[in-house]
Amino acid sequence: MSTHPLEIPEILFLLSKYLPRQDQLNCLKVSKSFHSIFISEIWRTIRVEKRDRDIWDWSPNLSNGRIYPVDYRRPYSSTNITRNITRSSYLTGSTYLTGNPYLTGNIYPIISTYPTGSALQRNKHHIQEIVFFNDYPQEYFLLRDCLRLRAVTIHHPTSLNRGYTQASQRLWERYIFMSFAILVSAHTSTIQNVTLDFYMDALASPPMEIWDALNQCPKLDQLYLSTLRVSPNHTPSFFQACSKAQSLTLKFVAILDFPRESDENPINYINCDRLQEVKIIRAVEYIPFECDTPYSQARMLRRFHNLRSLDYRFEGDKQYSPTPSVCATNFFRTIIQGSWILHQLENLNFASAQIGDALLAEVLGKMHRIRSLNVSDTSFGHLSLQALLNDAPVNSGLSSATGNLQRWKLCGFIETLNIRHCKNISGAMIQTILESCPQLTQLLAERISIDEIARGKAWVCKNMRTMKLYLSAELNPGPDIAEKQHIAYTQLAKLTKLRELNLTEGDSLKNCERRTLDLRVKEGLSLLAGLNELCVFSFLYDPYQQMEIAEAHWMIANWPSLNYFLGVVNQEPCTREAFAAILCSKNITASNSFSPLRQ
Known part of the structure; x- marks a missing residue:
């Protein structure tokens, strides 16, 4: 007797991907086969979020140096009331301090949009990703035995800090960081993707527990860090965590003490074999610290022998700031000095990097192959195009069936090319690209x-x-x-x-x-x-x-x-x-x- 198609798990899995959430919930009642597949899809990603824009207008009670976050899941409708919140809240190390502080302020009704209580505990083994956005209930940070948990993300917007003093803001940040570290430490065997994305006017300073927790994750694959400050005494642990990942993104990250090659015991704590993709996004108005310079960053990247993808760009108003031009030039001149790194790279993103056509051509000229190139809003021109049309270096390692080294053009490898907003680009150059790049699959010109x-x-x-x-x-x-x-x-x-x-x-x-x-x-x-x-x-x-x-x-x-x-x-x-x-x-x-x- 043949099996009905709607009882085959593979078909049900594909079906669950295309149905909206309400239809997925309805399918739970169809049969046991439907329930087993759709329950996993429904619980795959949990977004912990407050939907009200202005949740609080109050100054937290800082008695005894503690900050007590509010249980945002409980709806209230009155204003200017005093509410007794009973909740384990502030963390010091791995110890939770409990108390009953009194918080006075304007409290607005909140609707719970994420599962809690017994439902969460029964189905936590289905959870593969947790996204915290503007809400940090302790119940989630205390989760244990989430056997499929692969990704943890925190998006912390600046708007949450309105009305906070600087001291209370730092305490609130510490609560978030320490809670996050405890959640990651409890799932080190499964965690693969970690995102710490802070939208703040001032750089947040993660404690050592964050880097220690990440260093315990053997399967760490992607690490995204935004708007953070790395303290000098945390530098070794920070770089150990970064080098454990295969993909690293540093957006507006200030490293206060870059390791130096000339020091005793020079950066031996960094594993140079795993990292394959690096994205460095700098703020235009950001004035780098003395040791956190494009030169230091480029020198560090030269240690990663298996680097395949490099993304170096700026975000912000470049019109009135010379920073992008100076930083980008210093960065790429340093990269060229260790030209072997360019031999390994296949994907380059220099969008908005204000470097000259000659320097860009020199960078491309040292590469052995390139599959993806984004040079939008740069000085890409005739010299850079000629570098793509020239033969790659003869020691590129590409050989024919007879064992003889062959000479290849970079344009023979390139698959995606973005040359939008380049003032030096002409129609004749675009035509040359179209008639010279047989592998091209995406062109933005x-x-x-x-x-x-x-x-x-x-x-x-x-x-x-x-x-x-x-x-x-x-x-x-x-x-x-x-x-x-x-x-x-x-x-x-x-x-x-x-x-x-x-x-x-x-x-x-x-x-x-x-x-x-x-x-x-x-x-x-x-x-x-x-x-x-x-x-x-x-x-x-x-x-x-x-x-x-x-x-x-x-x-x-x-x-x-x-x-x-x-x-x-x-x-x-x-x-x-x-x-x-x-x-x-x-x-x-x-x-x-x-x-x-x-x-």
Whole structure:
């Protein structure tokens, strides 16, 4: 007797991924098979969160140096009342201090949005991820025996600290850190991903217990730290924790005492073999400490022999600060000195790094292969492009079947490329990329004209999945426009694996009129009938299209995967409405918003 498909666990597991939460809850009552699968999916991720924006307006009782967080799960409706809160609250080391402080203030009604009590204890073995956002109930930090717990995240916004004195804020931070350390210490054998994300005006200082807990996690894979300050006496434990992970993100993290190569016992406590991915995000307005400099960071990265991915960028207003240019230049000049690190790297993200074209070309010239490159908003230009087109170093280790070393071009490896907002980029350079990068699957670029495509060679990137650029046409087309458009359509038709095509991309031209290909079937759109996987088609800010109902029917017939259609199809409102109605009848989201510059 054959098994019913809806009793096969693998099918039920896939089904549970696509159902909304309420439907998942209803499925618990269908059968035991449904219950066993859906209960795991429902409890997979728990988000511990307060939904009210302004929960408290009070100054906490700091008698005896203690801060007592409120039981946010209990709803109250009165204001200006005194409430006796009985709760284990502040942690000192691993000891919980209990008490009954009196807290006076404005208390607003809160609705519990996460499980507690016996339900939590019965199903805790299903939990794989806990996300704390603006709420830190002790019941969750005291959890034990969560056999599948893989990830723990804390998002602590600045808004929670309104009305707190500096002393009370530090005590509150300590409560969060110590509670977090106890939860992680109880699940060291399963923890893989840890996130400490603080949205604060001042850098928070984690205690030693945080780094000790992380150092006990043998399976630690991803570590994300944001807006933190590492004290000098915590530096060894901090770097030990960082080197245990495979992926490390440091966002606005100040290290007060970088280890120095010349010291006795130099950084021998760092395991250099595991870390493969590093992201360093610096604040533009951040003035680094004397020892926490781009030079120190780059020198440290040179010790990680298996590093494969490097992300170094800035966040903030770069217009009025020279910091990004100086820091980025020092960082990359130091990286070049230990060029072997560039031999190993495959993924680079230099977005918004204000370094010159020559220095960027020197960095790329020392690499043996590159799969992903993000140089948006940089000085990427002719020198950098030439570095991609040149042969990789002969000692790259790539050999033929005969054992002889071969010379390869970097452009032969690259799969994703982001060159948006680069002032030195021209349409001819974009055409060169399209005809030189056979493995390219994603391209985010600026403007390339139909003329430049017509004069160029055939595109070789047949594996392209995402293409976002501004394929521009002349506002006053000449007599040969039909021939040039045919060539452009022919090039696009080769990209049969395209899933997203944007013909008017480019934020540097935001809210400006643009003119792209004539998107009518008789003008060449019919050549794109082979784009069977196309999901998103966009040509925003182009008010010159004259598409009719026939194009809508053609798209439905030839693009079966189309989900989103974005652009102004015609100047006539009736045509636009009819066009959108036809697409919507096939569950295609259509945005036919009229260009404001043409109204």
